[in-house]
Amino acid sequence: MLLLSNRWLVWVGLGYAALFAVNVAFARRNNERDLVNDAVLIVQVVALVPLMWLLADAGGLIPERVWLLTLVCALVLVGSTMHVKSLLRERRRPAFALASRVVAVASLVLVVGLGWMWGWPAGIGLVVPFVFLAARSLKSDWDGWRPGRIGLLELVGFVGVAVGAGMAVSV
Structure with missing residues (x-):
């Protein structure tokens, strides 16, 4: 149908x-x-x-705000992929870790722009989770962190993005 x-x-x-x-x-x-x-x-x-x-x-x-949410989705997924790879598969490549951090910080900067385009104060809901994601990417010591624990931290970031987007949409 x-x-x-x-x-x-x-x-x-x-x-x-x-x-x-x-x-x-x-x-x-x-x-x-x-x-x-x-x-x-x-x-x-x-x-x-x-x-x-x-x-x-x-x-x-498709309204502009749907495209903004599409970009938010892309940024969080690219950032998470880079971050997890930098800690697991590519952990012995410092350049990959640096690239992951650059992506996370650049995503935060981009999301500030997306939040501004969304409109303040509602757009702040899009930004706050990316502050967390950028901060976690800058953590230097991941010794003892197993994949499951890393995944749970990423899940916290995803939930934060979903909640932030929900808050932005509802305001």
Whole structure:
């Protein structure tokens, strides 16, 4: 029924199928944790933000705030991916750790701009979680932190972004 009323979803499905084929190709080579594969997954997830809007509102135009939330989603996922990789798979590469920190701090700066575009004071809800994410990226001593604990800290960041976005939307 959904496809009958939204035929454009066939094209979306084909696009997602192509991206999924990339994921499968990496998995077949036992290289599913490659940064390129992570980037493909991030694109798949981030694209869901405007897609859900289009499914909920048949008006066809995506409002600026939906695009802002799409960018927030992209920033948090890219930052988290870089951060976790810098602590686990790439932990012996100081340049990767530096890149992760640069991404986190740059994301904070970008989100300040997005918050301003959203409008103050509601836009502050978008910014606060990125202060936490930037601070966690600057932590220098991760000795003794196991992957599960790192993942829980990332989850706190994701929940913070979701709550902050919810606050921004509701104001």
